[in-house]
Amino acid sequence: MDDIVKQAIAKWPNVPDCYGWLGLDARGQWWLRDEAVQARGSFPAERGTLLRHDGLIAFIHRNYEPDAQGRWFFQNGPQRVYVELEAAPLVWRLEAGGPPVAHTGLDAGAVRECLVDEAGRVYLACAAGLGLVHSLDVGAVAQDIERGRWQPREVQSSDLPAAYGFVPSPAARQAQAGAQ
Structure with a gap:
């Protein structure tokens, strides 16, 4: 997190x-x-405006992390902005044989599991957390699987949040808590 x-x-x-x-x-x-x-x-059906400002995106990346409840947020100065997730809290980029790196630049650490959901999307559970493999890098993952680097396990995407401790929609959870 930035000092400021x-x-x-x-x-x-x-x-x-x-x-x-x-x-x-x-x-x-x-x-x-x-x-x-x-x-x-709700997100992702209604996305909004794509952020394109490199400086703002870099600031978000440096200040993006989970809380103790598994809700990922961007710490925007004194305000915590909880993030709605389409698939997972991290998106991995990789080249065949190379280590995964998150969309934020965070190193994945050790890959613990390779997962494939019902739609054929590939996830890597790493020391840094669960992430979806970027669609452009699925070929690299396929090469790694063929070489025996990882053994994929089939999963249901709906089971991933509970199994890997993240909240896809903090806004929905907050609305439910407020309704009770």
């Missing part, structure tokens, strides 16, 4: 959390979701 962000948290410790305003798609792209987009529907 830590300083902002210390200066303004009671800023309310933000839900529903930021989404991460299956290709590691960030989507800004204003009130009008949120009113039209």
